[in-house]
Amino acid sequence: MFVGVQRLVLQIPGARSLKDRRQVVRSFKDRVQARLRISVAEIGHLDRPSHAVVAMAVVSNEAAVCDEILAKAAMMASTLGNAVLADRATEIVPFGFAGSGIRGGIEQLRLAEEEMWRDIDEEQDDAR
Template sequence: MFVGVLRFSIDIPGARSLKDKRSVVRSLKERVQGRLKVSIAEVGALDHPQRATFGVAVVSNSSTVCDQLLSSVASMAGTLPDALMTDRATEIVSFGEGGSGVMGGIEQALDNDPYDDDEDE
């Protein structure tokens, strides 16, 4: 299983208010969700009328599919007539067969719990 994550930012030079920004943000989110099976949310610069940061996530059994979907989202954002993409970062993480062998997240935190009394027995 693979999880792909994309973070990108856009500048909306013509936006003079949060209402102007919301129309661009809503339009992009609806377009992405209507065409691609991904999750997308505005995650940053929420109070700035000329800037928006998005997070996109996708899960697949293929890293290639994750990469293609995230590239498609970035392409859609890059061709907006009223906004410019200013930043983009992508990461694809492999979770192994059924998620086994994943370390660094909650599994590692549980293995290194300093309050776990089972180690003293």
């Protein structure tokens, strides 16, 4: 499994107030969520009318799918008529079985569970 995350910095030159900025960001978030079915949140520059930072996340069984979806979201941002895509940072992380765990938490549990089932199977084989 792969987790893809992306941070976009938008410049909104026409926004004179926070209300103007929120309207642009809300429209972009709604469009991305509806078309791409990914999680989107505004995460920074909440008090600046001229800038917004938006983050998004996607989960897939293939890294290429995560990359493709996040690239589509960035393309949608770059074609906004009322905002300019100023910066983009993307990271795709392998997670879980056949990938590294994020800080080891869930992966550690999975390894312990696999070991438990292996012990149970060995006990059943010995009993036969």
